[in-house]
Amino acid sequence: MKCEDFDKFLFENPKAKICPQEFVEHLKECENCASLWKIQETLADIGEDKITFSLSPAQRANLILRAKKEFFLKTASSLIEDSFVVSLLLSLFILGIIASATNLSKFQLFEKVMPYIKLFSSQVAPFLKDIQAVFSSQAGSILGAMAVFFIVFAFTLFVKTLNPKRLRPYF
Amino acid sequence: MEDKELLKDYLNGNEKAFEMILDKHQSNVIKLIYRLSGGNKELAMDLSQETFLRFIKAARDLKGESSIGTWLYRVAYNIFIDYVRKNEGEKVELDENTVKISSKSEKTLEQGEIKEKIKESLSKIPKEQALAIYLFYFEEAPLKKIAKVLNSSEGKVKTLLFRGRENLRKLVL
Numbered sequence: 401m402k403c404e405d406f407d408k409f410l411f412e413n414p415k416a417k418i419c420p421q422e423f424v425e426h427l428k429e430c431e432n433c434a435s436l437w438k439i440q441e442t443l444a445d446i447g448e449d450k451i452t453f454s455l456s457p458a459q460r461a462n463l464i465l466r467a468k469k470e471f472f473l474k475t476a477s478s479l480i481e482d483s484f485v486v487s488l489l490l491s492l493f494i495l496g497i498i499a500s501a502t503n504l505s506k507f508q509l510f511e512k513v514m515p516y517i518k519l520f521s522s523q524v525a526p527f528l529k530d531i532q533a534v535f536s537s538q539a540g541s542i543l544g545a546m547a548v549f550f551i552v553f554a555f556t557l558f559v560k561t562l563n564p565k566r567l568r569p570y571f
Numbered sequence: 572m573e574d575k576e577l578l579k580d581y582l583n584g585n586e587k588a589f590e591m592i593l594d595k596h597q598s599n600v601i602k603l604i605y606r607l608s609g610g611n612k613e614l615a616m617d618l619s620q621e622t623f624l625r626f627i628k629a630a631r632d633l634k635g636e637s638s639i640g641t642w643l644y645r646v647a648y649n650i651f652i653d654y655v656r657k658n659e660g661e662k663v664e665l666d667e668n669t670v671k672i673s674s675k676s677e678k679t680l681e682q683g684e685i686k687e688k689i690k691e692s693l694s695k696i697p698k699e700q701a702l703a704i705y706l707f708y709f710e711e712a713p714l715k716k717i718a719k720v721l722n723s724s725e726g727k728v729k730t731l732l733f734r735g736r737e738n739l740r741k742l743v744l
């Protein structure tokens with residue numbers, strides 16, 4: 401019974417360095433418990449060695465650099481992912497407008513609007529004419545659509561990096 | 572600052588937060604491997620660096636982790652085990668059946684000598700037992716935390732502690 405009690409005491413008091421009075425006599429008689437006590441007492445003693453370690457300055461610097469790199473990589477990839485989605489949607493929108501403008505020309509609506517645009521700016525009007533010309537052929541449409549996407553993509557990336565604080569955190 | 576806040580700050584791009592995590596936990600991680608390896612400081616520092624590299628890679632998946640400290644202990648322990656397996660190959664670990672009883676009697680050993688023997692013997696007993704002993708006696712970790720580090724139950728931890736203590740006794744006294 402005493403042995404069990406003592407073992408329970410040991411488990412409940414891993415840091416004990418003084419043996420309670422009730423077990424002192426038992427330890428004199430029981431070699432088993434006495435040696436367990438010795439081990440535990442020494443373990444507690446070792447636990448009190450307040451040694452502290454630190455990585456070498458080179459190891460520390462290396463880890464900090466790796467953390468920065470990892471963060472940069474993760475942020476860059478999420479930035480590109482985000483910009484890709486945004487610019488895809490934006491260019492679909494722009495291409496939709498261009499497509500409808502080209503369609504509208506069949507009904508001469510484009511020409512009807514043109515004088516008003518010319519009033520507003522004489523330079524924009526020929527530019528719109530050029531766009532209309534590009535999008536009137538199939539190959540031109542594909543190239544034009546790609547150009548629109550890349551311009552929008554570059555623009556989105558640029559805007560997103562203007563204010564790094566507003567970037568999506570990397571998780 | 573709490574681990575969770577530090578982790579959140581780090582993931583939000585605060586560079587200082589990583590340094591704070593590193594400074595807060597590095598000593599504990601190095602000490603764990605230092606003790607388990609029987610006092611190999613250089614190995615402890617190398618494997619700790621490896622542990623923190625894993626942390627950098629895994630940081631975004633750690634949001635659900637209740638304590639970075641527990642996670643680091645677990646990873647450091649696993650890295651240490653891998654290292655031992657690779658480098659010590661077939662060397663059979665001692666267990667309660669193979670531990671030889673030391674010929675010296677308790678009376679002939681001085682306290683200082685016992686202390687040194689225990690430190691040395693921690694690298695000779697089964698690693699899980701050594702880890703449980705280390706956390707329970709040196710770090711005063713509760714059974715629950717040790718169970719988390721070992722991905723195990725409190726009952727299993729108790730058994731490990733019991734066997735570990737028994738093995739140390741056989742090796743030391």
Ligand SMILES: [Zn+2]
Pocket residue numbers: 402403404406426430431432433434
């Ligand atoms: Zn007894």
